[in-house]
Amino acid sequence: MNQKIDFLSKNQQIVLEIIEKAKEPLKAYSILFSVQKKGIKAPPQVYRALDRLIKLGKIHKIESKNAFVACKNDNCTISNATAFSICDNCEMVTEISNPKLSKYLANFEDETGMRYNKYNLEFFGLCRKCKKNKS
Amino acid sequence: MNQKIDFLSKNQQIVLEIIEKAKEPLKAYSILFSVQKKGIKAPPQVYRALDRLIKLGKIHKIESKNAFVACKNDNCTISNATAFSICDNCEMVTEISNPKLSKYLANFEDETGMRYNKYNLEFFGLCRKCKKNKS
DNA sequence: TACGCTTTGTTATAATATAACATATTAAAA
DNA sequence: TTTTAATATGTTATATTATAACAAAGCGTA
Ligand SMILES: [Zn+2]
Ligand SMILES: [Zn+2]
Ligand SMILES: [Zn+2]
Ligand SMILES: [Zn+2]
Numbered sequence: 001m002n003q004k005i006d007f008l009s010k011n012q013q014i015v016l017e018i019i020e021k022a023k024e025p026l027k028a029y030s031i032l033f034s035v036q037k038k039g040i041k042a043p044p045q046v047y048r049a050l051d052r053l054i055k056l057g058k059i060h061k062i063e064s065k066n067a068f069v070a071c072k073n074d075n076c077t078i079s080n081a082t083a084f085s086i087c088d089n090c091e092m093v094t095e096i097s098n099p100k101l102s103k104y105l106a107n108f109e110d111e112t113g114m115r116y117n118k119y120n121l122e123f124f125g126l127c128r129k130c131k132k133n134k135s
Numbered sequence: 136m137n138q139k140i141d142f143l144s145k146n147q148q149i150v151l152e153i154i155e156k157a158k159e160p161l162k163a164y165s166i167l168f169s170v171q172k173k174g175i176k177a178p179p180q181v182y183r184a185l186d187r188l189i190k191l192g193k194i195h196k197i198e199s200k201n202a203f204v205a206c207k208n209d210n211c212t213i214s215n216a217t218a219f220s221i222c223d224n225c226e227m228v229t230e231i232s233n234p235k236l237s238k239y240l241a242n243f244e245d246e247t248g249m250r251y252n253k254y255n256l257e258f259f260g261l262c263r264k265c266k267k268n269k270s
Numbered sequence: 271t272a273c274g275c276t277t278t279g280t281t282a283t284a285a286t287a288t289a290a291c292a293t294a295t296t297a298a299a300a
Numbered sequence: 301t302t303t304t305a306a307t308a309t310g311t312t313a314t315a316t317t318a319t320a321a322c323a324a325a326g327c328g329t330a
Contacts, residue, residue, distance in 0.1 A: 009277060028317065042280060047318065063198035064255065066286095066317065085245060088253075096245055104239060108258070110220060110231055116260035118223075120199065123243070125251035144308060163286065177311060182287065201286065201317095 008053075014038050015049035016070070019059055025067030025093050054079060062086065062093055064122050073097045080118040081106055087127035096123070143188075149173050150184035151205070154194050160202030160228050189214060197221070197228055199257050208232045215253040216241055222262035231258070 008016060014035050019026055032046045040046060050068060053059040057079040059068050064086065071079065072095045083096040083105075105119050143151060153169050154161055167181045175181060185203060188194040192214040194203050199221065206214065207230045218231040218240075240254050 011278075040279095043318070044280085044320090045278070048277080063257075085249065085251065098245065101243065105256075108236065110233065110258075112263065114220065114260065114263065116220065116258040118259040119256060120259075121240075121254060121256045122198075123245075123251040124253040124255075125249065128247065128249065146309075175310095178287070179289090179311085180309070183308080 008056075008058075009049075011040055011045055012049045012052055014040060015046060016053055016058055019053075019068055020070040022070075024091065025062050025065055025069045027067050031068070060084075060095070062122065063120060064124075065091070065093075067093075069093055069095065071095065082119070083121040083123070085123045085125065085127075087130055088124050089126055089130040092127050092129075094127075096121075143191075143193075144184075146175055146180055147184045147187055149175060150181060151188055151193055154188075154203055155205040157205075159226065160197050160200055160204045162202050166203070195219075195230070197257065198255060199259075200226070200228075202228075204228055204230065206230065217254070218256040218258070220258045220260065220262075222265055223259050224261055224265040227262050227264075229262075231256075 015031060018031055018034050028043070028046055028050060031050075032040065032043060035046070040049075050059065050061075054061060054068075057071055059070050060079055060082050061068055062084060069084075081102050083098070083101060085094045085096055086092070101121075105121065107115075108119075109115055149170050150166060153166055163178070163181055163185060166185075167175065167178060170181070175184075185194065185196075189196060189203075192206055192211040194205050195211070195214055195217050196203055197219060204219075211217070216237050218233070218236060220229045220231055221227070236256075240256065242250075243254075244250055
């Protein structure tokens, strides 16, 4: 039941499951509400699980929304390079998995020659559906 | 005193000034504390000024820190394309102004051919100083 | 067993942000 | 000039997001 390195604790599994089932990013307190029937009663229990799942790359935090999505990208075992597209209208979030982009960003050097070990990129625009409906 | 489109209201000027003077990103409530002597007494006054300054591109929000920095980039009149480097150790934040990067991101098309009108990119690593001190 | 480590449960509180409403200021319309 | 609409401000209260602090339980292993 305890965690070796690959395995999730009970609370972590519960939280991961609800995030994976969701079609939209979930907020911490909406997760808390949903899992109260399963015995998770207080914010720290949710936030601990979230923190751990993020470290494992199982989920990502959408910083501009304070919300959490399941990783759709099998190789995000360490979540140090994330990119998302976010619809300004319906708030749909999609994880971008684009080798060219990730290579470009992972190798990016700034003016001073500095390299980075982690990045997070959030794109905003209208998703296909919303673009259609507006036009 | 009121705002045409280029001019800032009193509260907006006060808030902008303190952010511009700061060497680090400032949190909303630390701004509130600093400006209480100038007559700004409550959170909404600060948040309104921040919102407006962001829309004008005078400041940017560092999403991963819930903190605000002055724009160092004269042409960010609309802040729809932002990139920052953030030191994991000393939390120093620098706005990246790299034409190649911004061109690359502004023109980025995802798999579905979707284009975006806005992005925010945050790089994390160790700044020069911190890297030296650690080695 | 006894120890250290991780996870869990729990209460309280800190930190971040907005709702709602009253008032004031200004610019333009009538 | 009066009226109106739009913007900015002040103010109180509250919502939302996140963490501190500490006690207890579970597990691996020496
Ligand atoms: Zn991922
Ligand atoms: Zn949409
Ligand atoms: Zn800028
Ligand atoms: Zn540093």
